[in-house]
Amino acid sequence: MKNLSVGGLVVPVTMLSFTLAYWWQAYGLSFEARLFPLALSLALLTLMAGNLVQFLRHRDSRQQPEKTSRHIARRRALVVALPVLLLLAWSQLGGFVFVWLAVLALQWALGERRPISLAALPLGSAVALYLLFSTLLHARVPMGLLGVLVN
Amino acid sequence: MDNLLASLALGAGTALALSNVLYCFLGVMAGTFIGVLPGIGPLAAISMLLPITFYLEPAAAIIMLAGVYYGAEYGGSITSILLNLPGTTSSAVTCLDGYPLSQQGRASMALFMTAMASFLGSTVGILAMILFSPLLARFALDFGPWEYFSVMLLGLICAAVIASGSAIKGLMMVALGLLLGTVGTDVNSGTLRYTFGMYELFDGIDLIVLAMGLFGIAEVFFVLRHPADPKAGVARVSLREMLPHRSEMRRSPAPVLRGSILGSLVGALPGTGQTVAAYLSYALEKLVSRRPEKFGSGAIEGIMAPESANNAAAQTAFIPTLVLGIPGSATMALILGALMIHGISPGSALMNENSELFWGLIMSFWVGNVLLLVLNVPLIRIWVAMLGIRREILHVAIVCFICVGVYTVNHSPLDILFVLAFGIVGYAFKLAGFQPAPLLVGFILGPMMEEQLRRAMLLSGGDLGRFIERPISATVLAIALALTLLLMGRQLVALRSRKTNG
Numbered sequence: 001m002k003n004l005s006v007g008g009l010v011v012p013v014t015m016l017s018f019t020l021a022y023w024w025q026a027y028g029l030s031f032e033a034r035l036f037p038l039a040l041s042l043a044l045l046t047l048m049a050g051n052l053v054q055f056l057r058h059r060d061s062r063q064q065p066e067k068t069s070r071h072i073a074r075r076r077a078l079v080v081a082l083p084v085l086l087l088l089a090w091s092q093l094g095g096f097v098f099v100w101l102a103v104l105a106l107q108w109a110l111g112e113r114r115p116i117s118l119a120a121l122p123l124g125s126a127v128a129l130y131l132l133f134s135t136l137l138h139a140r141v142p143m144g145l146l147g148v149l150v151n
Numbered sequence: 152m153d154n155l156l157a158s159l160a161l162g163a164g165t166a167l168a169l170s171n172v173l174y175c176f177l178g179v180m181a182g183t184f185i186g187v188l189p190g191i192g193p194l195a196a197i198s199m200l201l202p203i204t205f206y207l208e209p210a211a212a213i214i215m216l217a218g219v220y221y222g223a224e225y226g227g228s229i230t231s232i233l234l235n236l237p238g239t240t241s242s243a244v245t246c247l248d249g250y251p252l253s254q255q256g257r258a259s260m261a262l263f264m265t266a267m268a269s270f271l272g273s274t275v276g277i278l279a280m281i282l283f284s285p286l287l288a289r290f291a292l293d294f295g296p297w298e299y300f301s302v303m304l305l306g307l308i309c310a311a312v313i314a315s316g317s318a319i320k321g322l323m324m325v326a327l328g329l330l331l332g333t334v335g336t337d338v339n340s341g342t343l344r345y346t347f348g349m350y351e352l353f354d355g356i357d358l359i360v361l362a363m364g365l366f367g368i369a370e371v372f373f374v375l376r377h378p379a380d381p382k383a384g385v386a387r388v389s390l391r392e393m394l395p396h397r398s399e400m401r402r403s404p405a406p407v408l409r410g411s412i413l414g415s416l417v418g419a420l421p422g423t424g425q426t427v428a429a430y431l432s433y434a435l436e437k438l439v440s441r442r443p444e445k446f447g448s449g450a451i452e453g454i455m456a457p458e459s460a461n462n463a464a465a466q467t468a469f470i471p472t473l474v475l476g477i478p479g480s481a482t483m484a485l486i487l488g489a490l491m492i493h494g495i496s497p498g499s500a501l502m503n504e505n506s507e508l509f510w511g512l513i514m515s516f517w518v519g520n521v522l523l524l525v526l527n528v529p530l531i532r533i534w535v536a537m538l539g540i541r542r543e544i545l546h547v548a549i550v551c552f553i554c555v556g557v558y559t560v561n562h563s564p565l566d567i568l569f570v571l572a573f574g575i576v577g578y579a580f581k582l583a584g585f586q587p588a589p590l591l592v593g594f595i596l597g598p599m600m601e602e603q604l605r606r607a608m609l610l611s612g613g614d615l616g617r618f619i620e621r622p623i624s625a626t627v628l629a630i631a632l633a634l635t636l637l638l639m640g641r642q643l644v645a646l647r648s649r650k651t652n653g
Contacts, residue, residue: 011583014576015327022330025345033342036601037333044326050319076375079546080571083554090564099551106547110375121544129555139559 012048012055019044078109094144095133100126158510159281165511166518171214174207178215179519182222183526186238187230193223193239197485209493210508214515216486221465221516224425225269225523228458229534232261234549235370237362241425241461243591244433246366248446248453255449258535263393264451265458266527268407272459273520275411276418276466280513284470284502294420296607297618301627302420303600306427308634309434310592318642321589324580328593329600331356338598339605351565360566361594363553364573365580365587371546372578393531399451406436410456411463418464419471425461430592432460438637466516473497473509 019041026034026041082105086098093101103122112118133139143150165171181200185193197216204212227239232249245265252261294302307329311321334345335355346352395403410432417428436456437443446453472483474497490497495505502509554567577587611617619625 011579011585012323014579015323018327019330021347022345025347029342029344030340032605033337033340033344036604037330037344040326040329040333044323044330047319047323047326051317051323054317054319072375076372079371079375079550080575083550084568084571087554087564087567090567095555095558099555102554103547103551106550107544110547112544117544121547125548125551129551133555133559140562141555141559 012051015044016048019048075110079106082106082109090144091142092144094146095141096126096130096143097145099129155281158506159514161507162510162512162514165210165507166214166514170208171211171511171515172518174211174215175218175515175519176522178218179222179225179523180526182219182224183226183229183523185219186223186226186228186242193220193482197482204489204492209490209495210511212489212493213486213508213512214519216489217469217512217516218519220482220486221273221462221519222523224462224465225266225527228265228269228454229262232265232454233258233534234367234545236367236549239425240358240362240591240595241429241457241464243362243366243426243588244429244457245454247433247586247588248448248450251447251449252454257449259393259531260395261454262531262534263528264395264399264403265454266524266531268403268410268455268458269462270520270524271407272411272414272462273466273516275408275459276415276463277513277516277520279415279419279463279467280470280516284474290419293623295621295624296603296610297621297624298627299420300600300603300607301618301624301631302417303427303596303603305627305631305634306431306596307593307600308631308638309431310589311638317584318638320585324585324587324589325593328590328595329597331361331590332594332597333601338602349565351563354561355598356569356594357557357560357566358595359560360557360569361573362591363557364570365577365590367549367553368571368574369577369581369587371549372574373581374546393528395451402451403455406432406452406456407459409435409439410459414460414463415467417460418467424468425464426592426595428464429457429461430588432456434634438634469512473501473512 022037022041026038083102086093086102086105090098100122103125104118107118107121129141133141166175182193197219200216200219204216207215223239224241227237227242228245228249230236230238231242231245232253235246235250237243237246249261249265252258307325310325311318332355334352336342336353337344343353394400413432413435414425414428417431418425433446433453433456436452437446440446440450440452442450468483469486472487487497495501495508553570557566557570558564560566580587580590607617608615617624618628
């Protein structure tokens with residue numbers, strides 16, 4: 001087991017916990033409503049077992065995953081974390097201020113330092129999205145801060 | 152025959168009227184644009200445009216809405232090829248070979264060939280509509296829940312076939328997609344399933360949220376891990392660059408023909424639609440190909456077949472809607488609604504009582520497809536220029552477009568969180584060698600399959616034997632079984648050869 005790659009097991013283990021959560025939830029359902037999902041989760045468990053056997057049989061020939069540098073890992077984390085943080089204030093900020101701030105923050109996180117790009121792209125994105133979604137497609141996007149400023 | 156020619160002449164007169172050409176142009180232009188945008192699909196676009204059509208003549212209104220519908224199919228493949236971001240669900244399969252071609256600096260060729268395949272597929276679909284509308288309508292009427300379930304099962308097996316690498320992984324993704332499709336309110340009993348108390352999940356997981364996360368956001372993560380050369384993938388766009396190599400040219404007609412025929416047939420069945428047509432045709436090409444190992448790394452057949460299939464299906468999907476009055480999808484239901492708003496009853500009488508509208512609409516499909524071809528070929532230069540934008544800027548824009556686009560579907564900020572979460576999951580799948588495309592097929596087909604299965608069991612009093620007693624269902628199940636055996640055989644051969652080679 002010395003070459004066993006833990007990374008290769010992450011997806012099947014996640015799937016297993018997901019399937020188990022399904023089984024747990026299924027207890028409260030009527031027979032009719034749980035039949036199809038239960039049959040599916042059984043099929044998925046069987047396939048997982050097959051995948052595990054395959055994984056263990058070929059563990060020695062498996063390539064070790066390349067190490068991710070701390071710098072790249074931080075960038076990836078920021079791409080998720082920044083929109084999530086700004087999303088908490090979605091209703092207050094409004095869709096377009098959210099886009100303006102998110103683009104600015106993401107650009108900074110991805111290493112962009114040119115002032116012209118940092119100034120133009122966030123504003124350009126917010127204006128383009130406003131014209132596209134609000135003006136042209138009449139989609140409902142909360143105005144938030146922008147609405148307060150305009151009124 | 153004379154009757155048919157007279158009907159076509161009548162239809163051409165309607166379709167070529169200046170005002171109808173203009174509305175057709177507006178429709179296909181809006182459709183292309185909507186297909187390119189992540190989040191807003193033809194369904195949302197047609198619902199937004201519906202009030203405008205109240206003020207138009209019935210023919211102009213339906214021609215414009217139909218233009219949005221099939222124009223979105225053209226547009227959907229553009230971002231699939233350039234950014235691995237499917238604009239529509241049926242174009243997700245185009246990512247598999249279109250995006251690798253783009254990474255090889257051949258985006259302009261892929262876009263040009265996609266436009267050609269779409270046009271040819273649509274043409275075959277329109278011809279099928281003209282020649283076989285009554286026949287296809289009768290064929291579709293022979294389909295009961297047993298047949299639908301069998302066709303969908305075949306679709307799922309095909310989804311596992313399209314996954315390169317391990318067949319078990321492909322099947323696992325299909326099963327996971329089916330499971331995710333069961334989240335939400337059970338249509339038959341009204342029971343809430345797997346919502347974990349979150350009211351945002353009562354209507355199930357949104358398809359757009361899932362697709363954007365698994366494909367779009369996951370791709371952004373992947374590019375952050377493997378930063379590419381900023382100039383890589385950008386090709387000069389001259390007519391020469393758009394043309395495929397001679398060997399690729401030779402390999403293109405057969406997939407287009409097979410895809411178009413398959414797409415025309417599948418599209419005419421209510422409830423199956425373009426997505427199933429695209430996946431089935433991809434799987435068929437991979438099966439009949441002499442070099443299946445090339446699929447997934449930029450094989451021309453991998454874009455020609457699904458694109459011709461989904462465009463052919465987009466045309467023949469009008470057959471059950473117009474001839475039988477059965478909308479095959481939510482988008483078709485809206486078009487049906489638009490017809491009814493104008494006081495036109497769909498059904499077999501439509502061909503006789505409103506022949507000007509019926510044949511005018513069919514002929515407008517041709518006008519629309521010519522317009523799409525004329526529009527899209529010059530636009531390739533602009534689309535490819537998108538690849539010249541610095542990766543950081545492009546990805547920031549993608550993340551923001553996805554966030555706002557996804558929000559506009561259900562007006563729920565939680566959807567944005569879901570899309571990011573699915574992005575992380577999709578990235579993990581990619582690293583572990585699991586392909587997201589089969590999951591998407593399972594997710595789309597799952598609820599429909601369950602409904603058909605329950606209906607079949609109810610009608611037959613729980614007798615499973617009906618599936619093999621009915622000839623169409625039995626034939627489709629036999630094909631599905633043969634495919635499964637082939638899949639397992641291939642897996643065994645691959646395992647043995649791996650063992651022999653040490």
